Amino acid sequence: MILKLYKYSIILFTGIIILSGCKKDLGNYDYNDINTxxxxxxxxxxxxxxxxxxxxxxxxxxxxxxxxxxxxxxxxxxxxxxxxxxxxxxxxxxxxxxxxxxxxxxxxxxxxxxxxxxxxxxxxxxxxxxxxxxxNEINEGWMLMCDVNGQARVDMLSLNSSGGFDVVNDLLATTGSELKLAGKPVMIYNYATGLLIGPDKISFGIYLGTDQTTTKIEPNTFKWTPTMNLSYEMFGNTPAGFYADVIQQRSGGAAYMIGKESAYFYERTQNIYFSAPISYIAAEQKEFKVAPFVAGDDLIVSNAHAIFYDKTNRRFVKHVGSSSTCTTLPEPADAQKKFSFSTGMDLLYMSWVPYNGGEVFSVLKDPNGTKRFLARFNSASLVQSYYDEITATDFANAEFYAVSPALGYLIYSVGGKVYEYDMSLKTTKLVVDLGNKKISLIQFYDFKSTTKYKDSNNLMVAFYDPALPEGTNGGINTYTVPPVMGDLVLAKSFSGFGKVKSLTYRER
Incomplete structure (x- = not known):
C-alpha cells in the first residue's frame, strides 16, 4: 500500500512540474512577420x-x-x-x-x-x-515538302480566319519541333491511320520523307520523338537506308507504302502492319521490283484493291483485300483486248481517276525506242478502254504528268510549259506558259472530304523562279480545267516558299 502511494505521488509531482514549466514558458517566443x-x-x-x-x-x-x-x-x-x-x-x-x-x-x-x-x-x-x-493558326492548309539548296524543308500555306492562306516558312522550326530533316525531299502525306503501335499514341499520320529517312510527326503540335520514325511501324528487319517513296491511303484505315522498290500493306482494324513486302507473286514464288505508283480508289470499301506495276517483268499486277501477296492480271478475251497486261514496257506514270466510272491511266515507254503509249483500264473489272501511241507535242521531254479526274485529259509539263492532250482527237494545247520559271510538280489533289473541299478538279502547278533567292522562290498556281479543251482559268496563286516537290492538305 505504501509503495502504491509513493508511485502515485511521484506521478502527481512530475505532472505538476511539467504544467508549471509550461506556464512559465508562455510569452517567451519572439513572433516575426514573414515575407508574404x-x-x-x-x-x-x-x-x-x-x-x-x-x-x-x-x-x-x-x-x-x-x-x-x-x-x-x-x-x-x-x-x-x-x-x-x-x-x-x-x-x-x-x-x-x-x-x-x-x-x-x-x-x-x-x-x-x-x-x-x-x-x-x-x-x-x-x-x-x-x-x-x-x-492554332497553323491548324489547316497545304503542307509542302520543299527543296531549298538541295535540302528538304517543310513549308505551309496555313488557312487563316478570313479564308486566305498565310505562308509559314520552315514549319518545323517555326513550331519548335524537335525534328531536323536531313537529305533531299521525297514526299509528304497525311491520313487517319487509326491508333499506331509504339509509345507515341498517334492516330493520325503526317509523314515527312527524305532520301535518308521517313517519319511522322505529332499532327497538332508537330512535335517529334525518335520513336515516330517509320521503322517503328515496320515488323521484321527494315532494309538498310530505307525510306518511303510513296504512302497512300486505301479505304478506311488501310494504306500502301512503296520503298526500296518493294510494296507494303497496312490495315489497322485487322492489326496488319507493314512487314513482309506484298510485291510477290505467290503462284510464281517470285518477288518483283515495283514502280513508285499506287492506282486505286481510296473510297471503295467493298472489293478494296490497288494496281501496281511490276518493273522486273514489265506488267500490271493487283493486290486485293488484305492478301499478303499480289496476283497477275488475266488477259482479256481477244474481242475485248486492246493491249497485254504484260506490256513489256517501262512505266513512266500511273494513276487511278474517277473518269469514265473509275479507270487506271498509265503512260508507258518502249524500252527500245522513244515512243510513249497511253493505256487505260478499269481496276475492278479489268475491262480495257484505250491503248494507243501518244502523239502530243514534245511529249518525249515530259517531266511531270497528271490526269483530269473529270474530263480525262492527259496533262504534262516541259520546263515552264504545261500541255493538255486529248487522246480521242489526238490534239495538244499549250495551256500554261510560265516563261523562265521551272515547274517542279503538277497534280490534281484528291481531297478526302469531297463535300467540304471542292477543288479536286483544279490543276495545281508548282513552280520556282531560278532568279529569286532560294527558299522563297517557289509558287503554286491552281487552274480550273474547262471542257472541250478550253483555256485554263487561274483560280488561286501562292508564292514565297521553297521549290515544291510534294504536297498534302491537312483537312479539318
Missing part, C-alpha cells in the same frame, strides 16, 4: 495564346518585406493541367523563370494554369491560378 506575396500585377485571369507563336507574360510581384524585389530570393514555376495522352490529366511544367517567354507548343484548347513563386528563406509557396486559351 501581396500582389501579382500584369497576370490576367484569362491569357490568350497562339500555337507556334511566342507567349510573353511579365508579371510584377509585390512582397511585404521585399519592396525592391530581389529576384534571387525566389524560385518560379509556370505550369498547366493537360491531357496525359491516355484519357487522364497531369500537370505539365512550362518554365522555371520569373517571366514566361516561350513559343507555344500546347494543343489548341483552354487550360487551367498556375504561376508559383516560392520564397527560398521561408519555403512558403504562393500560387496564382489563371487560364490559357490556345488557338
Amino acid at each position: 506575396l501581396t500582389a501579382v500585377i500584369n497576370l490576367p485571369k484569362d491569357v490568350n495564346a497562339i500555337f507556334g507563336k511566342v507567349l510573353s507574360i511579365k508579371p510584377e510581384l509585390k512582397f511585404s518585406l521585399d519592396p525592391g524585389f530581389d529576384e534571387s530570393k525566389y524560385t518560379f514555376e509556370w505550369s498547366y493541367i493537360g491531357s496525359n495522352g491516355t484519357g487522364g490529366i497531369k500537370m505539365f511544367v512550362l518554365a522555371n523563370t520569373r517571366n514566361l517567354e516561350q513559343v507555344v507548343s500546347i494543343v489548341a484548347g483552354t487550360y487551367t494554369a498556375y504561376y508559383t513563386v516560392t520564397d527560398k528563406a521561408s519555403g512558403v509557396a504562393y500560387k496564382k491560378e489563371f487560364r490559357i486559351k490556345v488557338t
Whole structure:
C-alpha cells in the first residue's frame, strides 16, 4: 500500500512540474512577420495564346518585406493541367523563370494554369491560378515538302480566319519541333491511320520523307520523338537506308507504302502492319521490283484493291483485300483486248481517276525506242478502254504528268510549259506558259472530304523562279480545267516558299 502511494505521488509531482514549466514558458517566443506575396500585377485571369507563336507574360510581384524585389530570393514555376495522352490529366511544367517567354507548343484548347513563386528563406509557396486559351493558326492548309539548296524543308500555306492562306516558312522550326530533316525531299502525306503501335499514341499520320529517312510527326503540335520514325511501324528487319517513296491511303484505315522498290500493306482494324513486302507473286514464288505508283480508289470499301506495276517483268499486277501477296492480271478475251497486261514496257506514270466510272491511266515507254503509249483500264473489272501511241507535242521531254479526274485529259509539263492532250482527237494545247520559271510538280489533289473541299478538279502547278533567292522562290498556281479543251482559268496563286516537290492538305 505504501509503495502504491509513493508511485502515485511521484506521478502527481512530475505532472505538476511539467504544467508549471509550461506556464512559465508562455510569452517567451519572439513572433516575426514573414515575407508574404501581396500582389501579382500584369497576370490576367484569362491569357490568350497562339500555337507556334511566342507567349510573353511579365508579371510584377509585390512582397511585404521585399519592396525592391530581389529576384534571387525566389524560385518560379509556370505550369498547366493537360491531357496525359491516355484519357487522364497531369500537370505539365512550362518554365522555371520569373517571366514566361516561350513559343507555344500546347494543343489548341483552354487550360487551367498556375504561376508559383516560392520564397527560398521561408519555403512558403504562393500560387496564382489563371487560364490559357490556345488557338492554332497553323491548324489547316497545304503542307509542302520543299527543296531549298538541295535540302528538304517543310513549308505551309496555313488557312487563316478570313479564308486566305498565310505562308509559314520552315514549319518545323517555326513550331519548335524537335525534328531536323536531313537529305533531299521525297514526299509528304497525311491520313487517319487509326491508333499506331509504339509509345507515341498517334492516330493520325503526317509523314515527312527524305532520301535518308521517313517519319511522322505529332499532327497538332508537330512535335517529334525518335520513336515516330517509320521503322517503328515496320515488323521484321527494315532494309538498310530505307525510306518511303510513296504512302497512300486505301479505304478506311488501310494504306500502301512503296520503298526500296518493294510494296507494303497496312490495315489497322485487322492489326496488319507493314512487314513482309506484298510485291510477290505467290503462284510464281517470285518477288518483283515495283514502280513508285499506287492506282486505286481510296473510297471503295467493298472489293478494296490497288494496281501496281511490276518493273522486273514489265506488267500490271493487283493486290486485293488484305492478301499478303499480289496476283497477275488475266488477259482479256481477244474481242475485248486492246493491249497485254504484260506490256513489256517501262512505266513512266500511273494513276487511278474517277473518269469514265473509275479507270487506271498509265503512260508507258518502249524500252527500245522513244515512243510513249497511253493505256487505260478499269481496276475492278479489268475491262480495257484505250491503248494507243501518244502523239502530243514534245511529249518525249515530259517531266511531270497528271490526269483530269473529270474530263480525262492527259496533262504534262516541259520546263515552264504545261500541255493538255486529248487522246480521242489526238490534239495538244499549250495551256500554261510560265516563261523562265521551272515547274517542279503538277497534280490534281484528291481531297478526302469531297463535300467540304471542292477543288479536286483544279490543276495545281508548282513552280520556282531560278532568279529569286532560294527558299522563297517557289509558287503554286491552281487552274480550273474547262471542257472541250478550253483555256485554263487561274483560280488561286501562292508564292514565297521553297521549290515544291510534294504536297498534302491537312483537312479539318
